[in-house]
Amino acid sequence: MALPAPAQVRPALLVLEDGRTFRGESFGAEGETFGEAVFSTGMSGYQETLTDPSYHRQVVVMTAPHVGNTGMNDEDPESSRIWVSGYVVRDPARVPSSWRSVRSLADDLRDQDVVGISGVDTRALTRHLRERGAMRVGISSTETDPQKLLARVLQSGEMAGANLSEAVSTQEAYVVAAQGHKRFTVAAVDLGIKANTPRMMSERGIEVHVLPATASIEDVQAVSPDGLFFSNGPGDPAATTRQVELLQGALRAGIPYFGICFGNQLFGRALGFGTYKLKYGHRGINQPVMDRTTGKVEVTAHNHGFAVDAPLEGTTTTEFGEVAVSHVCLNDDVVEGLELRDADGALTSFSVQYHPEAAAGPHDAAYLFDRFSDLMRDRKDA
Numbered sequence: 542m543a544l545p546a547p548a549q550v551r552p553a554l555l556v557l558e559d560g561r562t563f564r565g566e567s568f569g570a571e572g573e574t575f576g577e578a579v580f581s582t583g584m585s586g587y588q589e590t591l592t593d594p595s596y597h598r599q600v601v602v603m604t605a606p607h608v609g610n611t612g613m614n615d616e617d618p619e620s621s622r623i624w625v626s627g628y629v630v631r632d633p634a635r636v637p638s639s640w641r642s643v644r645s646l647a648d649d650l651r652d653q654d655v656v657g658i659s660g661v662d663t664r665a666l667t668r669h670l671r672e673r674g675a676m677r678v679g680i681s682s683t684e685t686d687p688q689k690l691l692a693r694v695l696q697s698g699e700m701a702g703a704n705l706s707e708a709v710s711t712q713e714a715y716v717v718a719a720q721g722h723k724r725f726t727v728a729a730v731d732l733g734i735k736a737n738t739p740r741m742m743s744e745r746g747i748e749v750h751v752l753p754a755t756a757s758i759e760d761v762q763a764v765s766p767d768g769l770f771f772s773n774g775p776g777d778p779a780a781t782t783r784q785v786e787l788l789q790g791a792l793r794a795g796i797p798y799f800g801i802c803f804g805n806q807l808f809g810r811a812l813g814f815g816t817y818k819l820k821y822g823h824r825g826i827n828q829p830v831m832d833r834t835t836g837k838v839e840v841t842a843h844n845h846g847f848a849v850d851a852p853l854e855g856t857t858t859t860e861f862g863e864v865a866v867s868h869v870c871l872n873d874d875v876v877e878g879l880e881l882r883d884a885d886g887a888l889t890s891f892s893v894q895y896h897p898e899a900a901a902g903p904h905d906a907a908y909l910f911d912r913f914s915d916l917m918r919d920r921k922d923a
């Protein structure tokens with residue numbers, strides 16, 4: 542099959558906040574965009590990455606050199622739109638090829654007004670971010686002067702201190718029915734929830750009441766939940782107070798809790814720990830994490846730029862019980878999970894910094910949804 546002629550090439554410019562400049566071609570929508578430059582090392586799952594609300598206000602650099610081969614389908618999105626504020630690839634596929642593909646990546650970016658750039662040396666850009674840390678960036682197909690774009694990058698918003706989950710959350714509560722026999726009811730606070738999370742709960746007989754990020758403790762209790770869940774989400778956990786207070790109220794009321802990613806960071810804050818910004822974060826689908834409960838190492842999907850500052854060894858006494866770090870990233874010893882136990886040593890709540898709901902995978906961590914079900918069963922019986 543002959544390849545179609547490349548679309549008319551329009552130059553684009555990428556300028557980091559420290560002045561480093563890359564030149565490439567406009568990819569997706571034309572125009573100008575700003576955000577925090579971060580890199581993802583996943584070799585597959587670009588559609589899930591683009592539609593993950595946790596990437597709100599971030600410009601994602603793909604380290605995979607060739608992106609777009611399988612096009613865009615209607616089954617894999619994690620939400621109803623693309624959330625990244627910009628997209629950087631080296632070599633976009635000119636022809637998508639998959640039986641599920643209904644659009645091309647470039648068309649979807651253009652239709653959803655997402656500005657991207659291609660033809661960039663993404664390896665050099667990633668090495669720069671790894672050495673200097675995640676930082677603000679601008680991409681433009683309308684500006685040709687790097688100094689002028691840099692001035693606008695320096696005026697754009699920072700990720701540290703940004704409270705973003707309410708901007709991406711559902712406005713209205715909705716219910717995802719349990720598949721088969723209903724075993725539990727969960728109140729899931731949407732801080733940027735991915736579609737696969739309620740799906741994986743539903744498959745385990747959980748009826749999921751997805752609530753807006755602004756939900757109150759009364760809204761949670763109105764559902765009579767067996768468990769409370771906080772999702773992943775964008776922004777700085779240190780800038781989020783309302784949901785931390787909600788979580789503390791639920792813990793006082795004795796509701797078992799499970800949190801993922803942002804939900805792990807807010808759990809840490811509710812228990813009295815601080816959070817901090819990692820130099821360049823963890824974003825990819827092959828990060829090794831040890832589950833200290835079983836001693837097993839899982840290969841896991843990550844997308845986080847912040848982390849919980851909790852002691853790796855021993856337990857910490859809080860008004861809610863004894864807390865310990867349950868999971869650790871083997872690359873850099875970053876806290877990847879927390880667990881809370883009562884005075885008898887029984888698990889009452891837990892959370893992980895990584896993604897048991899990960900699509901395209903890996904699926905090593907899917908057992909955590911079973912752990913949540915077991916926890917709700919045990920607390921119901923208690």
Ligand SMILES: NC(=O)CC[C@H](N)C(=O)O
Pocket residue numbers: 595772773774775776777778801802803804844845846847848
């Ligand atoms: N995926 C997430 O929930 C990300 C959490 C938080 N915004 C971070 O970057 O660390």
